[in-house]
Amino acid sequence: MTFRDLHHEGELPLLLPNAWDVASAPAIDAAVSVATSVRGGATPQKATPYPTMQERLVRHQEGR
Secondary structure: OOHHHHHOOOOOOOOOOOOOOOOHHHHHHHHHHHHHHHHOOOOOOOOOOHHHHHHHHHHHHOOO
16 A cells, blocks of 8 residues: 555545644544554543543643
């Protein structure tokens, strides 16, 4: 499989974030991990509820 095959498999090309975007790397890694697990038959974990994520962000911003 070539690089082109990986990025032009469907009707539209796969768009990738900037390779130097440090914030995107963990999100992409997590998404690939989940996709690989699901393809293998696993059930993905439930997503963290928005209010919980918001509280974590607020605590982090406040230094708690």
